Amino acid sequence: MQKLVDIAFGVSNGSLSASDVVEQHLARIETRESEIHAFNCVTADQARQDAANIDADVKAGKKVGVLAGVPIALKDNMCTRGVATTCSSKILEGWKPPYDATVVSKLRAAGAIIIGKTNLDEFAMGSSTENSAFGPTKNPHDISRVPGGSSGGSAAAVSAGFVSGALGSDTGGSIRQPAALCGVVGVKPTYGMVSRYGLVAFASSLDQIGPFANDVRDAATLLEVIAGHDPMDSTSIPQPAPSLVSVLDHGVSGMRIGKVTDLPEGCEPDVLARLEAAFDALRAAGATIVDIELPSITYCLTAYYLIAPAEASSNLARYDGVRYGLRIDSPDLNAMYAATREAGFGDEVKRRIMLGTYALSAGYYDAYYGKALKVRRLISDDFARAYKKTDVVLTPTTPSVAFKFGSKTDDPLAMYLCDLFTIPTNLAGHPAMSVPFGTGAHSLPVGVQVLAPTLGEQAMFRVAAELERAS
Amino acid sequence: MSESISQEIVVKVSRLARLNLTPAEIERMTSQLAGMLEHFRDIDALELSTVEPMTQPYPLQNVLRDDVEAPSLDHDEVLSQAPSTESGRFRVPPIIGFDV
Amino acid sequence: MSDIATLPNGWQLIVGLEVHVELATKTKMFSASPNRFGDAPNTNIDPVTLGLPGALPVLNRHAIELAMRIGLALNCKVQPCTFHRKNYFYPDLPKAYQITQYDHPLNVDGHLMLPGDVRIGIERAHLEEDTGKSTHFGGSSGRIHGSDYSLIDFNRAGVPLVEIVSRPDIRTSEQARQYVAELRAILLAVGASDAKMEEGSMRCDVNVSVHKPGTPFGTRCEIKNVNSIRSVGRAIDYESRRQVDLIEGGGVIRQETRHWDDSTGRTETLRTKEDADDYRYFLEPDLVPLIPDQAWIEAVRAALPVLPAARRNALGQLCNVDKDGESAIVVVERGQDDYVRSVVDAGGDPARALVYVQQAFAEQGPTPKIPASDLAALTNLERAGKITSTQAKTLLSDLIDAGGGDVAVMATKRGFEALDTTAVESMVDAAIATESGAWLKYCNGEEKALGALVGAVMKSSQGKADGKVITALLRAKRSS
DSSP states (O other): OOOHHHHHHHHHTTSSOHHHHHHHHHHHHHHHHHHHOOEEEEOHHHHHHHHHHHHHHHHTTOOOOTTTTOEEEEETTBOBTTBOOOTTOGGGTTOOOSSOOHHHHHHHHTTOEEEEEEOOSGGGOOSSSTTOTTOOOOBTTBTTBOOOSSSHHHHHHHHTTSOSEEEEEESSSTTHHHHHHHTSEEEEOOTTSBOOTTBOOSSTTTOEEEEEESSHHHHHHHHHHHBSOOTTOTTSOSSOOOOOGGGTTSOOTTOEEEEETTOOSOOOHHHHHHHHHHHHHHHHTTOEEEEEOOGGGGGHHHHHHHHHHHHHHHHGGGOSSSSSSOOOOOSSHHHHHHHHHHHHSOHHHHHHHHHHHHHHSTTTTIIIIIHHHHHHHHHHHHHHHHHHHOSEEEEESSSSSOOBTTSSTTOHHHHHGGGTTTHHHHHHTOOEEEEEEEEOGGGOEEEEEEEOOTTOHHHHHHHHHHHHHHO | OOSOOOHHHHHHHHHHTTOOOOHHHHHHHHHHHHHHHHHGGGGGGSOOTTOOOOOOSSOOOOOEEOOOOOOOOOHHHHHTTSSOEETTEEEEOOOOSOOO | OOOOOOOGGGOEEEEEEEEEEEOOOSBOSSSSSBOOTTOOTTOSOOTTTTTOTTOOOOEEHHHHHHHHHHHHHTTOEEOOBOOEEEEOOOTTOTTSEEEEOOSSOSEEEEEEEETTTEEEEEEEEEEEEOOOEEEEESTTTSSSTTOSEEEEEOTTTTOEEEEEEEOSOBOSHHHHHHHHHHHHHHHHHTTSOOOOGGGTSEEEEEEEEEEOTTSOOOOOEEEEEEOSHHHHHHHHHHHHHHHHHHHHTTOOOOOEEEEEETTTTEEEEEEEGGGOOOOOOEEOTTSOOBOOOHHHHHHHHHTOOOOHHHHHHHHHHHHTSOTTSHHHHHHHHTTOHHHHHHHHHTTOOHHHHHHHHHHHOTTSOSSOSSOHHHHHHHHHHHHTTSSOHHHHHHHHHHHHHHTSOOHHHHHHHTTOOOOOHHHHHHHHHHHHHHTHHHHHHHHTTOGGGHHHHHHHHHHHTTTOSOHHHHHHHHHHHHHO
16 A cells, blocks of 8 residues: 555655556546445546646646645545535535635645545444445445444545545544544544534534544644644634654653553454553553543443534534525425425434434423533543543444444444444543554454543554554 | 433424424334433433533633634625525525514 | 603503614624625625535624623623524524524623613623525515515624613613613714614614513513614504503413514514524534633723713713703714814803804714814804804804804904994884884783884894894883
8 A cells, every 4th residue: 555655755756746646546446436435526637637736846846745646535524615515415415615624725735636525424423334325335344344434435445545545524433433444544633633614513512623544654644734723713722733753753662551441341352352462562662551440431422422413403404405505495484494404314314413402402401411511521530530640541443343234224322332432532522543453353454542632642643653563 | 311202392303403204204213312312311320410511622712813804705606506596695485484 | 752651550661672783893703704784695705604514603803892892881791701502493594503692691780871860781792693684575565474485695694793681671762762872872982883773783672561560570572673763662652552451451461572563653473482492502612712801801991982971971061051961962972072172172152162063063073174263263252242143153154164264254244243232222212112012012911022022123233133132121121
């Protein structure tokens, strides 16, 4: 697999042609996309044009960006001017945003070449891409299995070699879970590190954009490009992007690695075995393993599935058939609203809108939403106590390897349990990333998750790099 | 936290959310929501009276911008995305039952 | 005012007002597209204004400052605050929620003083965003009912608003009008809004209830679409009568929102509380708390201009007139009180200066072009009895036409030379002789007869005699 740092290096010194790089990737897409369905749309013409421009700039001796000529895919919930942005929902089918998301502008400025928009669970609600209105994405390791979700298209695109990096969004694990299931690196940065401007909102206080890549160095490079303060996002942390690539070779000697003693049950034995192997590797590299407790972790699922749908019910109210997207014509306005939203949203989205509307409605707010916000505080306090004793925490990313299509679609709660280990991070606003660490059942990839406190990305990436060296 | 959710409430909530659910969907939704709410009762065991709600993942305050104009979006580009327009405005069916 | 509605049978009126004002910012509350009235539809739009997927709000610092000015001018406490989402569906509301302040507003617990030292409490003055504008087509009336379709313009969407909520301290429709007028004067003075009710940059919702003193307040009705100060009074008078008539006829007041129809002079039911929406307020996760520090608050306070009430007070004292009288109100409203002061500083007569400015300077704006010293000279000519008040008016108009000048020269040009009292007296004697019938009636106490006598003297003096002097002379002669 071609590393994005190698592509950028080669393109910027003229030893590689961006056009050739793009053609190679388009050829791979041509070969396997019909089987994988990673993309909602491939912007081949624009990509060829952008590549030609980069090559011309290099020839003319102009300085090019750190991602010069690197083929990148975007989850199809990030706005791209003039290019359809659907969120894999019928309600937005055909909508062409009149503006670019901040991350898109940053990628372009760095010379990245956007290859296409990837499939997802509708509005990022799901863990398998089975909730996409345009059909699921297949796991490149076994096409009878899900790639994970919601950013399953981005994870699969990187895993299949369609692109050398991709962006996803992570609200409860939507980057890390598919990264683990597809055997790639996936990072959910600290809340506020990457601008959300132009990311179609699912749950505003939990959403965060992050990178997928084939290895830790590529992921760090991508994150350095997209991170940093954005005045268009009020929740953006007013700090420059952290330096990550520079710390990757620092090792973990002397670092403290947290092991959760009260980890919820339900993990496959192979997954737990890989986690133990990861602890062993870090211990061997000079780290100390520290026992920590997260007593409130079992309540995370409840807190998350009240907070996220509540925010979503409000965020998705704007899809009303007035200014953009789908409209089902009806004799009066209220009928038009209801018919449009009934036809435009899939089952899972409707379920979460209903749950969230209920949790916020008069008479139920205190019992549900209000309580969930307090539980969120408990989780955050748990982490604060733990990070007094440790620098990072290691958990499985997912309870199991990639599962078969249809195996969880009838039971929403079973699907929600896929996010058991990833949700706490979003509630706390912390960074976490999934690193491939060997295989489990059916020789499918297993991911180990590295968690760190707010703005603890450097420690997190040091540990991730060490795990990568050991795997 | 509380009694199980009734079909009547599900219908009321679907109206609030402007979702025109079919009777079959109402039935399925009622049982699924009831199942979830049952699971969510786990937090009833927690003593939360002294816990402050957490509303911000990262503590920021006073994020302000200067009162400086930026170019607006292109009128035609925006209107071209709308399901129905007339004389530069967005057209909607008659507003009945709102009385705002 | 003469039209204060007195309710029958001891009923008392209770009024509270919710006034929305659009702030005079260059850009919108949460985004950088222009806040400008009257542009072509859907031209002042950006992703935030349109509620496009992915758009995020960022607070306008100047909107906060203007809201703080309003709060401080209304004697409010300015406090740490947050923003909520108020969720409801309506085509002019692009995100299907309005960002507004809920349990922690910026300004709380203030008050505003009305003439006669009546204190009206201000519960809160909070920030929110305006909606777009719907226009209804088809049907007969151009109103929403019976229309065939509606068109939406989002230029106004996201314009910063402050909603000023009074306590239910208002007891007469006249007080309500004074409240709105005074609030408007304050908003203009602090530069927070152009407060044009006819353009909708200032909008009033009126809460009306009635009760008998000593009993709890009655059920209130909220009246919308009250678009002028005059309508505020009329709507309250109508609505309070309606409520009293209903109760006395054995009916019950329902809590409801009513629509004021200015053409029929009536209110009618818009919606009852039963079908009120469930707004599902929750903290806006896309914004962070606003915590104005003391230094910022004090800087805004220090930059506040002298407020209308204080200016009327000062002007009243300077000119020895009632601070709540019409001349003080009008001149301060026009911002011409400083000019009156400069006329006085130039040696002019204060009371006359005030009257001249009130009567003749309506078109002049806050800084009239006529040099203050010229106007001072004019007041002094009149005060010295060298010209009559009628002549003074003529010269004042000459002065305005010429943009200033030497009033003494102007008086000479007009042939305005004061007659000495002896000359007037002989004309009076002549008039008594020629109008003997009138004189007899006047001596018998018929004051009306005075007119004929004064008119005769005016005629013989060719208008140069001062009416007041003539009257005084006639009165003295009658009683001698």
